[in-house]
Amino acid sequence: xxxxxxxxEQAPDFTLQxxxxxxxxxxxxxxxxxxxxxxxxxxxPGCTAESCAFRDQYEVFKSAGAEVIGISGDSxxxxxxxxxxxxxxxTLLSDKGNKVRQSYGATAAxxxxxxxxTYVINGEGNVQYIFDSMLNFKGHVEETLKQLQS
Numbered sequence: 050x051x052x053x054x055x056x057x058e059q060a061p062d063f064t065l066q067x068x069x070x071x072x073x074x075x076x077x078x079x080x081x082x083x084x085x086x087x088x089x090x091x092x093x094p095g096c097t098a099e100s101c102a103f104r105d106q107y108e109v110f111k112s113a114g115a116e117v118i119g120i121s122g123d124s125x126x127x128x129x130x131x132x133x134x135x136x137x138x139x140t141l142l143s144d145k146g147n148k149v150r151q152s153y154g155a156t157a158a159x160x161x162x163x164x165x166x167t168y169v170i171n172g173e174g175n176v177q178y179i180f181d182s183m184l185n186f187k188g189h190v191e192e193t194l195k196q197l198q199s
Contacts, residue, residue, distance in 0.1 A: 053154025056179060060085070060170045061152040065120070065142040068128035073118075073140060079174060082115035084193050086167040087155040091123045091131035091141075099165065099186040100137055106190050107138050113197040115169070116140075122147050122163060157183060165189070169196050 054060060060083075064074040075083065086103065088096045103110075103117050110117050117139040123131070128141035144150055150163060157164035167189040169178040178196040180189050 054152075054168070054176055054179075056176050058176050060168065060174055060176050061149070062174075063149045063152070065144055065149060066125045067143070068125055068132045068141045070125050073142060075170070075174070078116055078170075080172045082113070082172060082177075082197060083170040084110060084115050084117045084167060084197070085120065085170060086117070086165075086189055087120050087144075087150050087153065087163065088165055089157075089163040090121060091127045092134070095165070095184070095186050096121070097135065099189055100131070101135055102187045102190040103139065104135065104137050106194060109194060110197070113194070115197050118142060120144050120149060122150070155181075167193050169193050 060075060062075045064072050067073050088099055090096055100119060107117060119141045122144050125143045128143055132141055147163060155164045155166040165183050167180045168176055171177045180192045182188055
C-alpha cells in the first residue's frame with residue numbers, strides 16, 4: 050500500500066539524474082520553493098502541453114522564488130531530447146523504476162498509469178500544496194502559481 054504525501058508533511062528527499070546526466074537532490078533546493086511535477090511520459094500530447102505551459106510561465110515562477118522540476122520515468126537521454134525540442138528552461142529528472150513517484154504516492158487510477166501530480170514544496174522542505182489531475186494539464190501551472198503568489 051502506497052501512502053501519498055500530504056500537505057504539511059516533509060517532502061521525501063531524493064537524488065536523481067537530470068537531462069544532462071548530473072545528480073540532483075531535493076535538498077539542494079533548501080531555502081527555495083520547489084514546484085515538483087510528476088508527468089507520465091516525454092513527448093506525448095498531454096505531457097508536452099503541461100511542460101510547455103510550465104516553460105511559458107517559468108519566469109513568473111522564478112519571480113515568485115520557485116524552481117520548477119519535472120520528473121518522469123524516462124531516461125536522461127529522452128529528457129535531453131524532450132527538453133531541447135521544446136526549449137524547456139528547467140530541470141527534468143529521470144525516475145527509473147518510478148521509486149520517487151511511489152514515495153510521493155503520485156500514481157494514477159488503479160496504479161495503471163503514472164500519475165500527473167504537482168507539489169509545491171516550501172524552503173523548509175514541507176509540502177505546501179498538491180494539484181492532482183490527469184487531464185487539466187494547464188491547471189497544474191495555473192493553480193500552483195496562484196498558490197505561490199498567495
